[in-house]
Amino acid sequence: MNPPPAKAAETAEPAAAPVPTPPPAAATPDALPLAAQLQALQKAQAQLQTAAPSREQQDAGAGSPIKAALQRAFSLLGTPYRYGGSSPEAGFDCSGLVGYVFRTIGIDLPRVSRAMAREGTRIISRDALAEGDLVFFGRRGRIDHVGIYIGNGQFLHAPRSGRDVTVSSLTSGYWAQKYVEARRLMAGE
Numbered sequence: 807m808n809p810p811p812a813k814a815a816e817t818a819e820p821a822a823a824p825v826p827t828p829p830p831a832a833a834t835p836d837a838l839p840l841a842a843q844l845q846a847l848q849k850a851q852a853q854l855q856t857a858a859p860s861r862e863q864q865d866a867g868a869g870s871p872i873k874a875a876l877q878r879a880f881s882l883l884g885t886p887y888r889y890g891g892s893s894p895e896a897g898f899d900c901s902g903l904v905g906y907v908f909r910t911i912g913i914d915l916p917r918v919s920r921a922m923a924r925e926g927t928r929i930i931s932r933d934a935l936a937e938g939d940l941v942f943f944g945r946r947g948r949i950d951h952v953g954i955y956i957g958n959g960q961f962l963h964a965p966r967s968g969r970d971v972t973v974s975s976l977t978s979g980y981w982a983q984k985y986v987e988a989r990r991l992m993a994g995e
Contacts, residue, residue, distance in 0.1 A: 871911040872938035872992060879907045879954055879962050885971045887964045892917075898964040900952050903971060904940060907954060913991055919952040922989070929988040932976070940991065941976060943984040955988065 888897030892906055901919045908915050915922050923942045929935055935955050943951040953963030959977035964970075974981050 875907050875911045875938055876954070876956060878910045879903075879956070882907070882971050883962070883973070885964070887967055887969050887971070889967060891964075898971060900964045903964040904952050904954060908991065915991075920949045922952055923949045923987065926989040926991040929990055932985070932988070935976075935988055936990065938990075938992070940989045942986045942988065943981060944986045945984065947986060949986055951984070 882894060882898070882903065885894055885903075886897040887899065889899050890902070891897035891899050892902030894906075898906065901915075901917060901922060904919075904922065905915045905917060915925060919942060922940060926940070929939055935941070937955060937957045939955040941953050941955050941961050942949045943953075951963070953961040953974070955961045955976070956973065959975060960973050961976050961981070962971065962973050965972060965974065976982055976985060
């Protein structure tokens with residue numbers, strides 16, 4: 807004797823759990839809520855402090871101008887973005903931040919990112935980036951943004967109105983797609 811046929815509900819497989827949708831490709835840490843931004847910044851700083859020093863860092867030593875510039879840049883995390891701003895009191899736009907940081911080590915840069923991109927030595931490969939290099943971004947090859955490379959595929963910058971000075975990834979997401987070139991201002995650093 808054959809068993810009775812199974813009911814449809816008994817043979818149906820259980821429903822799969824909904825698959826979360828990934829964030830859009832343009833999502834960046836600077837588009838996250840403030841608490842998430844702070845967590846990302848703390849993680850970036852911890853990674854930098856625990857990472858083995860690069861050859862450039864070992865050669866430069868503790869008193870290097872680039873190290874001083876990076877320390878100054880990190881002290882400005884959380885400073886509000888302000889179009890045309892070039893001081894901690896007034897806030898910063900991208901080129902105002904970079905110019906301010908490099909003035910603290912005696913390097914005067916042009917005021918706008920496009921002009922900054924003509925300074926120093928061009929770095930051809932992203933793999934050759936070193937801490938303190940300027941990284942430039944834009945659309946269709948026209949530069950409209952600048953930041954300071956801090957190592958580990960990350961850079962510090964003043965992203966846009968409504969955001970504060972922050973750290974973002976150079977290896978994925980919005981800024982990776984907008985990357986145009988990099989420049990090194992100090993030979994041997």
